[in-house]
Amino acid sequence: MKLSLVLVLFAAICLVCSGNWRWRHGRRHHGGWRQGGWRRxxxxxxxxxxxxxxxxxxxxxxxxxxxxxxxxxxxxxxxxxxxxxxxxSPISDCWDVKTRQNQNRDGTYTIDSPAGGKMNVRCDMTTDNGGWLTFVRRVKGGVDFNRPWKDYKRGFGDLAGDFWLGNDFLHMFTAAKDVEMRVDMTDQDGNHAYAVYGSLHVDDEAHAYSIHVSGTYSGNAGDAFRPNSTRKEKFQNNRAFRTYDRDNEFGCAKSHKGGFWYNNCFFVLATGPFNSIRGIIWFTWRRHHALKEITMSIRPKGVV
CATH class of the missing domain: 1.20.5 (Single alpha-helices involved in coiled-coils or other helix-helix interfaces)
Known part of the structure; x- marks a missing residue:
């Protein structure tokens, strides 16, 4: 009887030990620390x-x-x-359009007019760092520039083609801020030239929209606006604007069929009949040989 009890107790201990080992073995080796836990x-x-x-x-x-x-x-x-x-703050010029509205293509844009409200203008965004506002453009023809005073006062033409932006605008714009002027031109053979002036101001209507070009000149077309030692009578700086119905004593606007700043009569003409013998002239570059295209543009000084 005692022996049987001892055998039973021994068997029980063996079973417990065997199960514990398997648990430990399975946990440590198969699914625990080594294989299934930390290591595995x-x-x-x-x-x-x-x-x-x-x-x-x-x-x-x-x-x-x-x-x-x-x-x-x-x-x-x-x-x-x-x-x-x-x-x-207003978008007041093409430089604002370029830098504040991130526009970099030539074309028509809307700005805040110096007279109040909105207005459409043509911007040159590619020439010389861009931001140029064009106020006269002759590239296609089809627009008559032999017009009276009131038309030049308010502007006319097509911003996608040829146009005059308006003398009222020119006065208000150049009175509101300091601007530089750039003139680009192309001759009949496709050659290009340009002239840049450090400053431009246009008077009000009471002073006949007189033009005042000053400051430094740069370019390869020659300084045709300002006088030098020869033929001073034809240079047009500081001269009044003229049209056929408000002409000067020489009858320049009437005879050359376009409004402009005349002396007696001109070394620069951007408004004569398109493709005529003396329609578009820049005397210091091609003398009196008519040019094929011309644009005149302004930009705030010191932005570049």
Whole structure:
């Protein structure tokens, strides 16, 4: 009887020990510390070494991106609200269109007129860093420039082709800000020349929209506006604007069929009949041989 009891107790102890070993063996070797836990499933196979660090870094970066996107959205929303509350400075010239509206193609744009309200203008965005506002353009023909005073006062033509922007605008624009002037021209053979003047101002109507060109000159067309030692009587700087119904004593506007700043009569003419013998002239470049195209443009001084 005692022996049987001892055998039973021994068998029970063996069973317990056998189960405990298997649990420990399975946990430590097959699914625990070595194979399924720290070494197998954690640090090496599924955790720190194999995927843990990369997964953590990916999640952290995604969280940062989400936060940045949220902050950007909040900033844009606040900026929009502030823009609605605060008065914005006007888009007053082609340089504003280029730099504040990020436009870089030649064409027609809308600006705030110096007279109030909005107006369409043609901008040269490619020549010499761009931002040039063109006030006279002769490139296609088809627009009659032999017009009365009132037409030159308010402007006429087609901004996509040939036009005169208007003497009222020229006066108000050049009175409101300091500008430089650029003249680009092409002869009948396709050769190009230009002239840049450091300053331009046009008087009001009471002073016959007289033109005042000053400052430095640069370019390869020659300074045809201002007098030198020869033939001073034909240079047109500081001269009044003339049309056939408000002509000077020499009858220049009537005889040359276009309004312009005449002396007796001109070394520069941008408004004569298109493709005529003496329609478009820049005397210091091609003498009295008519040019094929010409544009005259202005830009705020000192922006480049």
């Amino acid at each position: 499933g954690g640090w090496r196979h599924g955790g720190w070494r194999r995927g843990g660090w990369r997964q953590w870094r990916s999640n952290h970066w995604r969280q940062c991106q989400n936060k940045m996107e949220g902050l950007t959205e909040q900033r844009n929303k606040l900026k929009k609200e502030l823009d609605q509350c605060l008065p914005s």
